[in-house]
Amino acid sequence: MQPNNLTALDFDDIKASIKAYLRTRSEFTDYDFDGSTLSYLVDMLAFNTYYTSFNANMALNEVFLNSSTVRDNVVAVAKLLNYTPTSIATAKACVKIEVQTSLINGAYPSTVVLRKGSIATGGNYVWNVLNNVTATVDAQTGVATFDKLVIREGNVINYSYVVNTFANQNYIIPAQNVDTTTLSVRVRANESSTSSDLYNQVDNITALDASTRIYFLFETEDMRYQLRFGDGVIGRSLNDGEVIDLEYMVTNGPTANEIRTFSFIGKVVDNNGRTYSPASVKITVLENSQQGKGAETIESIKYSAPRFFSAQNRAVTAQDYAILTKKLYNNAASVVAYGGDSLNPPVYGKVYVAIKTKTGTNLNVATKREVSGLLRKYAMASIDPIVVDPDDMYIYNKIFAQYDTGCGSNSSSIKTDIQTSVQDWAIQTEINNFNSTFRANSFQKAIGLANKCISDVSVQTTLLKYISPATNQTNTYCVSIGSGLYNSSPSSDGDGDGGDGGDGDGNGNGDGSGGNTTTKCYKEPVILSGKFRTYDRPGVDQQFEDDGYGLLRTFYNTGNKKVYTDNAAGTVNYDTGQVCFGPVNLIGTGSNIPDNANVVITDAITGIGTIVDETPGAGLPLDLLLPINFIPRNNATIPATTLGTIINIVTPDITVAPIGTTPPPTIPLNSLTPGEFDQRPTLITIPPIDNSGSLTNSCF
Numbered sequence: 001m002q003p004n005n006l007t008a009l010d011f012d013d014i015k016a017s018i019k020a021y022l023r024t025r026s027e028f029t030d031y032d033f034d035g036s037t038l039s040y041l042v043d044m045l046a047f048n049t050y051y052t053s054f055n056a057n058m059a060l061n062e063v064f065l066n067s068s069t070v071r072d073n074v075v076a077v078a079k080l081l082n083y084t085p086t087s088i089a090t091a092k093a094c095v096k097i098e099v100q101t102s103l104i105n106g107a108y109p110s111t112v113v114l115r116k117g118s119i120a121t122g123g124n125y126v127w128n129v130l131n132n133v134t135a136t137v138d139a140q141t142g143v144a145t146f147d148k149l150v151i152r153e154g155n156v157i158n159y160s161y162v163v164n165t166f167a168n169q170n171y172i173i174p175a176q177n178v179d180t181t182t183l184s185v186r187v188r189a190n191e192s193s194t195s196s197d198l199y200n201q202v203d204n205i206t207a208l209d210a211s212t213r214i215y216f217l218f219e220t221e222d223m224r225y226q227l228r229f230g231d232g233v234i235g236r237s238l239n240d241g242e243v244i245d246l247e248y249m250v251t252n253g254p255t256a257n258e259i260r261t262f263s264f265i266g267k268v269v270d271n272n273g274r275t276y277s278p279a280s281v282k283i284t285v286l287e288n289s290q291q292g293k294g295a296e297t298i299e300s301i302k303y304s305a306p307r308f309f310s311a312q313n314r315a316v317t318a319q320d321y322a323i324l325t326k327k328l329y330n331n332a333a334s335v336v337a338y339g340g341d342s343l344n345p346p347v348y349g350k351v352y353v354a355i356k357t358k359t360g361t362n363l364n365v366a367t368k369r370e371v372s373g374l375l376r377k378y379a380m381a382s383i384d385p386i387v388v389d390p391d392d393m394y395i396y397n398k399i400f401a402q403y404d405t406g407c408g409s410n411s412s413s414i415k416t417d418i419q420t421s422v423q424d425w426a427i428q429t430e431i432n433n434f435n436s437t438f439r440a441n442s443f444q445k446a447i448g449l450a451n452k453c454i455s456d457v458s459v460q461t462t463l464l465k466y467i468s469p470a471t472n473q474t475n476t477y478c479v480s481i482g483s484g485l486y487n488s489s490p491s492s493d494g495d496g497d498g499g500d501g502g503d504g505d506g507n508g509n510g511d512g513s514g515g516n517t518t519t520k521c522y523k524e525p526v527i528l529s530g531k532f533r534t535y536d537r538p539g540v541d542q543q544f545e546d547d548g549y550g551l552l553r554t555f556y557n558t559g560n561k562k563v564y565t566d567n568a569a570g571t572v573n574y575d576t577g578q579v580c581f582g583p584v585n586l587i588g589t590g591s592n593i594p595d596n597a598n599v600v601i602t603d604a605i606t607g608i609g610t611i612v613d614e615t616p617g618a619g620l621p622l623d624l625l626l627p628i629n630f631i632p633r634n635n636a637t638i639p640a641t642t643l644g645t646i647i648n649i650v651t652p653d654i655t656v657a658p659i660g661t662t663p664p665p666t667i668p669l670n671s672l673t674p675g676e677f678d679q680r681p682t683l684i685t686i687p688p689i690d691n692s693g694s695l696t697n698s699c700f
Helices: 011-023 038-061 071-080 298-311 318-328 365-376 411-429 440-448
Strands: 092-100 111-114 117-122 125-129 133-136 143-153 155-162 178-188 196-201 214-219 225-229 243-250 268-270 281-290 332-339 350-357 384-388 391-403 454-467 474-480 527-529 532-534 543-546 551-558 561-573 578-589 600-602 609-611 626-630 645-649 653-658
Touching: 011 038, 071 214, 071 298, 092 117, 111 143, 125 155, 133 143, 178 214, 178 225, 298 318, 318 332, 318 350, 318 365, 350 365, 365 384, 391 411, 391 440, 411 440, 411 653, 440 454, 454 474, 543 561, 578 626
Parallel strands: 196 214, 350 384, 391 645, 391 653
Antiparallel strands: 092 143, 092 281, 111 133, 111 268, 117 125, 125 143, 155 243, 178 196, 178 243, 214 225, 332 350, 391 454, 454 626, 474 578, 527 543, 527 626, 532 578, 543 551, 551 561, 561 578, 600 609
């Protein structure tokens, strides 16, 4: 008789199965397995079977991408899908270096060269430039300026291999923490040769021939990278005795972010051969160090590898565009792509790609065109990829917390704890990103757990969106929050009176022809804009609000009185949260409001207006932003408006008071304060996104 339980994986079950088998044998009829020496042998057999079963199960799990847990195994399976995990990335800073040169025979040198390698220290790290940089010397002042110079944290390493075609060589970069984007590969004819050929990394063999100087790069064991060269059919094959020279940077990655101070240690040489000491060099920080990140995680590899494989280096589906964009544009922190057919109204033949950058800022026009051009190479048929800015929606919360004064804490420490808890909540929920949803319950729960002395929490929520108008143009601007708006007085919806000659229509409008109709009941506005000026009223700061019945009306304040200038300035859909303002010609918003005499010309490509008169301050671009505040109908769950929407959590306003101080119990209708947000608000910081810098003027 054979063992009766072949599927048992528990030690006790295996042991019982062995005993049951032995009892069927006549030789062991009278044995007491629990009290005899044979029990030890049974234990050994059970342990051996248990360990063997466990190891077999774990080994089988490591064969598949979804179930593998060891990084080397995950990487090995991803390699079969032609996916190479991204390496650690160096932190980069932007600096300006000014060198005061010396007179030689009454004249300054014409140029100076900043030698490649280590040029600065900062934050206990060493910072480098990867190539020699030349600057022209000002003939009058003798100052040479290296402007917008990008420096990288780490150490530059050089390593060489001598090719031996008679051995099975593996060309492995020996160091961990290598930023592969800094890797330079050159091949010399022999060890005494001073000239070399540059080899380029590729991952697509369709355009290669037998003479193309290329190499393939993939991750191998222990997070090290290996190079493989051509075989004489696909790419040039290396010859015996040739020397492979590798140059790369070993870096600390994200730990070197946010360094603000640097000291010069580099070497500067002018065209006369004179070297200048650090005392002659001034270094100015233009942008703090940023964009340092760790190697791609196991979870990210599991997610990206099958999607990259499905794209097959061509863009067919919207998912393909998103995957390729992250590969082609290194500054992309998150990408979402969607077809124009999903828009309302639909736009056929286009794919829209929204990019959330690592620097937290929108792309400028030139960068959008560059990324679109890169994607167009992979597009199928006549599909046109369009890079757009994310549709930002901001959630502004006012937090009111009560606490027990006898608990041992105070308002200051509780406020700090709430701030920390809100930031932790934002990190855990991965808010401030695409495909996110704000849930008030989890947000409020995180606040309640911030400090044990908190006894009650009240949260009031408003939404904020921006209109970016084109100056000196008559347009209608529409924005939507993607959900319903609050009804400030639902009992007034059907109070219409048709007057003496007709019946009301339920909206306060009478159709009678013979008598007086009753005026609509006043509703508290649930939409309020920031200040703006229009072409027809250039000297008046106006705002718009809703009337509660589907229309926008513009007004200006004189003292404590509102003076309405247009009772039909736009429309409101309270069910969808869509607001359309216009047609209107805006000439300024917020603090970007020109004088009456100024003329504004709008660039047809960028949509940015410019003041073009000769008064002081004229000629400056107007980056117009018109904030609009909304009170949502349901603040318990606020979803993204579209696929390209990012829900941003604004740093909340926190009020902490002891028990007995009653916070406003409901959403206050007078809390609409768009004027606070003439500029985009400060968001809850979520690493590793760095909100410093602007791509428009950035070094990166």
